[in-house]
Amino acid sequence: MADLEELYRGVILDHYRNPRHKGKLGGDHIHAEGNNPSCGDEFYLDVIVEDGVVTEAAMQGQGCSISQASGSMMMEAIVGTPVSQIRDLAQKFRLMMTIDQGENPVDEERPGSVLGDLEALQGVRKFPVRIKCADLAWTTLADALDQAEALA
């Protein structure tokens, strides 16, 4: 039960039920879509990147609390943030999601407060089959940022 309570912390359920930056962007923007066919989770992302900074972003999606909360938290973290910083954050997030394997040195390098609310997702590590849920928004974001860089 302790693992479950860590997995479903209040902040996760809050983001799940009240996703931030929900919607679509008008005008010129980059669009990326991600889905997990095996479970049906979907994530749609619109971003505007200007001078190497994500100036606006909006998300839509449906799926489990982990996939949607991860997306909502990610949105808070990326709006107004330079792409280089976002890439760094994404890497730290990946690291946090690395399956806990006891003496894995990755554990000691696990990032601290830089992740903010996103840290609430670390309980997911104890549920390896759910890591792909937490990752969905971030793989979609990587696609959007790659598109932005290709255009720049």
Added chain:
Amino acid sequence: MIDLSALRADFPILSREVNGKPLVYLDSAATTQKPLSVLNAMTSYYEQSNANVHRGAHTLAAEATELYESARNRVAAFIGASPSQLAFTRGTTTAINHIAYGWGLNHLSTGDRIIVTIMEHHANIVPWQLIAKYTGAELVYLELDEDFGVDTSELASILDERVKVIAFSGMSNVTGAIGPIAVLSEAAKSVGAISVLDAAQLVPHTKVDVDELDVDFLAFSAHKMLGPTGIGAMWGKAERLEEMEPAEGGGEMINVVERHSATWAPVPHKFEAGTPPIAEAVGFGAAVDYLTAVGMDVIVDHERELTAYALDRLSEVPDLTVYGPKDVTRRGGAVSFELGDIHAHDIATILDQDGIAVRAGHHCARPLMKYLEVPATARASFYLYNVPEEVDALVASLNKARSLFGLA
């Protein structure tokens, strides 16, 4: 009545623990657990008789062939069929693909129609989409009535000589609803179309007799009826099998091979290209022996009783919605549901912590989920080895999920 504790002792996996709790296996619609008799039959085949079938003069080859063909005889007898009309396939999906490519590709053309129902598994949709694409035929859907059954009231308006195939499920893997088999097989006959029955859920959970069903083709899988994965069966009416081309070519399925042509082995061997899954066939035979020994009538009664109990207990859980017929004579033991705003995957994770295995997601039936306007459901499904206490465990764990998500 089944002696459930004796029966459960036949299934070694049922005595294991998951996350420190006794396993509560409620995912038999995905795949069933296997009794010792099936495991032993397969082990004994490999330990004593392993050889390739149909082409060796030595003793082991003869024994393997005898075991393989004996399995065919028993699986065919299980559905009231002649073994000469039953081909082993990799499973239901492969069987339907054989029918789609072997019959559909050679009998359909532009403007023809294939009727399917909205409650089909992807295995009975995607092969027909492919055949429609290759032939120019059109896929037409029957939708559902208010109690999750297939609505056949509009059938007359779409039924004409353009219809060449009516492909439908005997029992939904999502809602548990039993399909209108007699209505659709009659409809097919009335316009000279073939009827194709996806019996992946039907054969394991009801007493099936192909003469009574009177469809042209029927497909099912061993692993959903106590047998191993990797084997299933395609049954067809003799004249349909004769007019079908083989969808796969290779060894075993030929009569004479020349440089530029070949002739086929007689039905059903013309559909069994390459070395077949022999040990799996042996296991399949042992599985139908087990089901026959328990008795399909007894199994049907047990599942109905358990499903009725589950529907009753689930109705006590606040915020829970079941997607499926309420009348247990119109359904099988697959029970799909939603619980408030808790996503099916979150439910499955929470239940798993209590050792309870359920399915979550689209259940390979995305068009049905879209039609029902649900993103995903959780599904508990029952078989002969499940007991009422497992339903109680399910309900207790669902209440725990409600409390974790602040619904209680």
